[in-house]
Amino acid sequence: MTEPNKPAALALVVDDDELMRLLVREALESEGLRVEEAADGRAALEVFARAKPDIVLLDVNMPVMDGFECCGKLRAAPGGERVPVLILTGQDDDGSIERAYEAGATDFMPKPLHWKILAHRVRYLLRTSRSIEDLARSEASLAVAQELAHVGSWERRPETGELYWSGEIYRILGLDPKRDQPSFEKFLQRIPEEERAWLISAYAELQEKGGKYELEHHVVSPDGSLRAIYQRAEVFKDEHGRTVLIHGTLQDVTERKQIETRIRTLAYFDNLTGLPNRLQFKEHLGRAIRRAEREHSQLAVMFLDLDRFKQINDSLGHQVGDQLLKAVAVRINSCLRGGDEVGRNSDDGVSMARLGGDEFTVLLTGLAHAEDAAKVAQRVVAELARTYSIEGHELFVTASLGIATYPADGRDVDTLLKNADAAMYNAKDLGRNNYKFYSRELNERAVERLALERDLHRALERGELFLHYQPQVDVASGSVAGVEALLRWSHPQRGLVPPAAFIPLAEQTGLILPIGEWVLGQACRQATAWSAAGAGALKMWVNVSGIQFRDRRLVGAVKTALARSGLDPKRLVIEVTESIMMEDREATLAILRELKALGIGVAVDDFGTGYSSLAYLKRFPLDTLKIDGSFVRDLDAAAERDGAIVSAIIAMGESLGLGVLAEGVETRQQAARLHEMGCNVMQGFLFSRPVPAEEVPALVKSLGAVARASVAGKLALAAG
Incomplete structure (x- = not known):
């Protein structure tokens, strides 16, 4: 029977955050679901008893009663045994996930939520729940039918050879009761060839020894598809011990098997890439370690993290980011030994997993030498650095990879993963787009890094960050054209922390966003203050991270x-x-246009170190090219190559109508060559180190005085 007027499924959303409840409600109602709400676990139990929802979406951290306790009480409540419970929380560590499932959660979804994925996940859990309910009802009905009417049963009498099949047997085997007479041969024709021999053997042993058996096998349907079958059979003897009847039943358990497979997939595989997830990888790594211990062999764990993936994900959206992660998974797999398929969890070579976000792991077993892992790492790093073309975007992404080996770097799962992770961060610190092996020194540095990260979180609110300013001098006019704002950190115990030590850390943790906003605000306020103090209308240059x-x-x-x-x-x-x-050149163009619409200037920093194309530079609304100091450094030695590069950059700037500024100028010879080439605006230690804000007005006057006192009126400033 159909139920055309059956109401839409009802979801109970439990979260103490009113905004989160509202957002979840909108996501679910847009998919046609009805929604009830509760602000804590105790209220959720009351709504559950009254409304009887079809699914519960449950936060963990709530007042009165947390999500774990609420989940356990829901399971114990009448009607709560099979209702799917989806835990929504920002806690995605293994302990929280394990505790959620122990409390009775059906699934686990970390915050922040992707609303489209949330709606699909809820729909999927509802379908799975209905399938399980249907299966439970079917199994109950089948049990009664088997007891009363022998539905799905067969009988054979050895003395006469007579064989009986019920109507359900015909349906399972895809045979016609009017045309096909029951026979063991007919039955075997529906069994996959590779399963026939052991089925014949099992049946022969049953006839010979008596007793009963329970088997799982397959049946080939007329359309060629495989159906999963659960078969039971039992021998009945008379008072003289002679077999008089063999009775059996067949049950089609295909749907149950499919549900079990789906549940396993949810528990052990990454939904996006289809790769094993963190849980499965750790289990497999544990088995590999035990095997390596028995065999006295070596293995390696590679921990891979994409460089600057968050920038792509944030600027182009999660759909592009997801497609990029899929492409990365395929490329990593192509680099692995033996041609293993993506996600194959083999015990004799490679196991690959996505741990979450943009983190992947690879397990290499059976290594003759630990250094053999470097060959795989080199292939992975090189392959991932190639251009990606995704949804009309040309993307560049690289990877940093850390390697830890058993037994040298750890003898258990957690230690190996932790040390491979530390090695990966070392690869990032050393320039990214490379790989590094773990060492004990790295562990010490990892501990130091965690302490520095903790302190950096508090540095802004404690007023430990400040700015220094380095002047930019026009040697042709002898004037200070502007200053560059440079971030500094005065740590209460460590003293001045080098920018190279904390700025990459701020970028990796996301702290660069609030810090960057503070730098912008502070620099602009300082420029205004200098003008009010009579220091002139200096331009303020501010670096913006990726x-x-x-x-x-x-x-x-x-x-x-x-x-x-x-x-x-x-x-x-x-x-x-x-x-x-x-x-991402198209995204860059859009951002630059928005910035230029504000009336500000835009400069290309470290120019000459990347891979710009003249065609794109013409499209970008730019003002200045800033020659990287690495090219300036060798001008003292009259290096032809660097001199040619600098000259080409200056010529390119002139042809595009852009200003050119050279940074890292430290000697009079460098300044003289730059001036001869046509670059007059310079920045570097030759003129001044970065100085506090209060020293800038006097520095501007002193640099100007030196210029006015110059004999030639051109390079005396540099010579001074």
């Missing part, structure tokens, strides 16, 4: 900094590195 540049809030942050400081937009210049600009 994460800031791809963040949708950048333009708003610049607007806010200008509005609150009252700084003329023409006096603010945003610096973005060449490599970041070229990661």
Whole structure:
């Protein structure tokens, strides 16, 4: 019977965050579900008893009663045994996940939530729940039918050879009761060839020894599909011990098997890539360690993290990010030994997994030498660095990879993963797009890194961050054209922390966003303060990291900094590195246009170190090319190659109508060559180190005085 007027499924959303409940409600109602709400676990139990929801979406951290306790009480409540419970929480560690499932959760979904995926997950759990309910009802009905009417049963009398099949047997085997007479041969024709021999053997043993058996096998349907079958049979003897009847039943358990497979897939595989997930990888690694211990062999764990993936994901959206992760999984797999397929969990070579986000792991077993893992790592790093073309976007992404080996770097699962992770961070710290092996020194550095990260979280609110400013001098006019704001950190115990030690950490943790906004605001306020003090209308140059540049809030942050400081937009210049600009050129173009619409300047930092194309530079609304200091450094030695590069950059800037500034100028010879080539605006230790804000006005006057006192009126400033 159909139920055309059956109401839509009812979901109970339990979260103490009213906004989160509202967002989840909107996501579910847009998919046609009805929604009830509760703000804590105790209220959820009351709503559950009254409304009898079809599914429960449950937060963990709530007042009165947390989600774990609530889940356990729901399972004990009448009607709560089979209702799917989806845990929604920001806690995605193994302990929280294990505790959720122990409490009776059906599934686990970490926050922040992807609303489309949430709706699909709820629909899937509802379908699975209905299938399980249907299966339970079918099994109950079948048990009664088997007892009363022998539905799905067969009987054979050895003395006469007579064989009986019920109507359900015909249906399971796909045979016609009017045309096909019951026979063991007919039955075997429906059995896959590879299963026939052991079925014949099992039946022969049953006839010979008596007793009963329970078997699982398959039946080939007329359409060629395989059906999973559970078969039971039992021998009945008379008072003289002679077999008088063999009675059996067949049960089609295909749907149950499919549900079990789906449940296993949810528990052990990553939904996006189809790869084993963290849980399965750790189990497999544990088995591999035990085997390596018995065989006295070596294995390696590779921990891989994509460089700057968050920028792509944030700027282009999760759909592009998901497609990129799939492509990365395929490429990693192509680099592994023996041609194993993606996600294959083999015990004789490679196991690959996605741990979450943009983190992947690879297990290499049976290594003759631990260093053999380096060959695989080299292939992976090189392969992932190739261009990706996804949904019309040309993307560049690299990977940093850490390697830990058994038994040298650890003898258990958690230690090997932790040490491979530490090695991966070392690869990032050393420039990214490479791989590194673990060492004990790395562990010490990892501990140090965690302490530094903890302190960096508090540095901004404690006022430990401050700015220094380095002047940019026009040697032709002898004037200071502007200053670059440079971030510094004064740690209460460590003293001055080098920027190279904390800025990459801020980028990796996402702290660069609030810190970057603070830098913008502080720099703009300082430029306005200098003008009020009579120091002139200096331009303020501010570096923007790749994460800031791809963040949708950048333009708003610049607007806010200008509005609150009252700084003329023409006096603010945003610096973005060449490599970041070229990661996604169309997205870069859109961001640059928004920034230029504010009236500010845009400079390409570290120019010459990336892979810009002249065609794209013509399209980008830029103002200045900043020659990287690495090219300036060798001008002292009259290096032809670097001299040619600098000359080409200057010529390119002139042809595009862009200003050119050289950074890292440290000697008079460098300044002289740059001036001869046509670059007059320079920055570097030759003129001044970065100085505190209060020293800038006097420095501007002193540099100007040196220029005015110059004999030739051109390079005396540099010579001074």
